[in-house]
Amino acid sequence: MARVSDIPVGKHRLVQVGGRAIGIYNVGGTFRALADRCPHQGASLCGGEVVSSIEADAPGEFRFDPNRKFVTCPWHGWEFELETGQSWFDPELTRARRFNVAVEHGEQIVSALHGDPAQGRVRGPYVAEVVQVDTDDDYVVVTTPR
Template sequence: MGKKVRIAAEDEVPTGSAGEFVVEDQVIALFHVDQQYYAMDGVCPHAGGPLGEGTLNGTIVTCPWHGWQFDVTSGQHCLNQRLCHPTFPVFVEDDGIYIELPE
C-alpha cells in the first residue's frame, strides 16, 4: 500500500468538474463524475498541458492545450490503446478527499 495523502475538501470539486492540486511536488488532476472521484497525473504526456483545467465530458477529459483525451476512470488514452496515463486510488473520508501515492 502506498502513502495516503489528503488532496481536497469535497466542496472544492463539484460534480461534473475537475480541479488541479499539487501534492508532494506532483500535479494531480481530480475529477468528480457521477458521485465518484477520480485522480490522475495532472500533466498531459503530450506537451505538459494541465489536465485538471481540461474540459470534462462524462468520464473523458480533453487537455486544453492540444486536445489529447483520456478516460479519467482508467487513464486510458482515447485513441491510442498503448497509452495509459497514471491514475491514483481515491478515498473519501469525513475530513476530505484522499489519494494514494506510490511510496
C-alpha cells in the same frame, strides 16, 4: 487534500501532493484522480474539458453514456478516460481521410475507407497516470505511490 464539498459533481480541483500536481475529478459523486500532465507532450490536463462518451454506428444513430468521462488535453485534443487514464482517439478526426480509387469502364470509383464503425474510438498509445483517491470523513484523500 480537499473536502468533498470543495469539489462539486462535474467539477475538478488541482491539488499538490508530495510536490506533484494532481487533478481530482468528481464524476457523479465518485472521485477520480489523474496526474496533471499529459503523457503526450506535458500539457496540464486540468486545463482541458471533461466530456462524456458519445458513439455512433452510423450517421444519426448516437449512443450517449454520461457515466463514461474523458478529459481532453488542451493542446492536441487527446482524450484520457478518467477511470483508467487510457488515451482514446477517433481515427476519422486525427488523420486525413483516405480513399480507394479504381478505374472501371472509364469511370473513376471512389469510396471512403472506414474501419469497423462499431468500435468508435480506438485505443491510443498514451496512458495518463491514475492516482488512487478515497473519501474519509468528508475529505478527498489522494494516495500516491511511494
